[in-house]
Amino acid sequence: EQMPLNVTINGVKQNLKIEPRVTLLDLLRERLQLTGTKKGCDHGQCGACTVHIDGQRVNSCLTLAVTTEGKQVTTIEGLAHGEELHPMQQAFLDHDGFQCGYCTPGQIMSAVCCIREGHADSPEEIREYMSGNICRCGAYSNIVDAIMDVKQ
Numbered sequence: 001e002q003m004p005l006n007v008t009i010n011g012v013k014q015n016l017k018i019e020p021r022v023t024l025l026d027l028l029r030e031r032l033q034l035t036g037t038k039k040g041c042d043h044g045q046c047g048a049c050t051v052h053i054d055g056q057r058v059n060s061c062l063t064l065a066v067t068t069e070g071k072q073v074t075t076i077e078g079l080a081h082g083e084e085l086h087p088m089q090q091a092f093l094d095h096d097g098f099q100c101g102y103c104t105p106g107q108i109m110s111a112v113c114c115i116r117e118g119h120a121d122s123p124e125e126i127r128e129y130m131s132g133n134i135c136r137c138g139a140y141s142n143i144v145d146a147i148m149d150v151k152q
């Protein structure tokens with residue numbers, strides 16, 4: 001049975017009807033075509049699906065969409081201001097913080113929270129905070145450099 005869901009996604013109010021078992025990740029990608037958020041493992045192990053709910057990072061594959069009722073969801077598509085990239089997006093470009101790019105949206109969403117929550121005082125602290133975001137290409141040192149750059 002479908003349930004009503006009223007949620008604001010990237011500043012746009014959505015009035016939806018969804019099955020209660022649908023994850024936020026599938027809602028974003030399959031229903032709303034917000035495919036910037038990636039599906040890696042689909043069980044909380046890789047961080048590719050990271051988005052913000054009311055400013056806090058979550059793995060959207062582990063979040064039932066119905067639990068976002070009345071909340072604000074931000075995805076990688078909602079981070080830039082028009083044509084102007086978010087400073088973290090620009091820093092990932094400047095520091096080559098990716099190779100294949102698949103993990104990048106999740107990395108960037110986590111990186112924004114890393115600074116916002118005050119866990120970016122040292123490379124070690126950043127690595128610890130970012131440890132849930134896996135990068136198979138091994139761009140980790142450049143990702144840390146990008147975060148340190150935005151932190152300054």
Ligand code: FES
Pocket residue numbers: 038039040041042043044045046047048049050059060061062
């Ligand atoms: Fe959600 Fe991997 S797809 S953590």
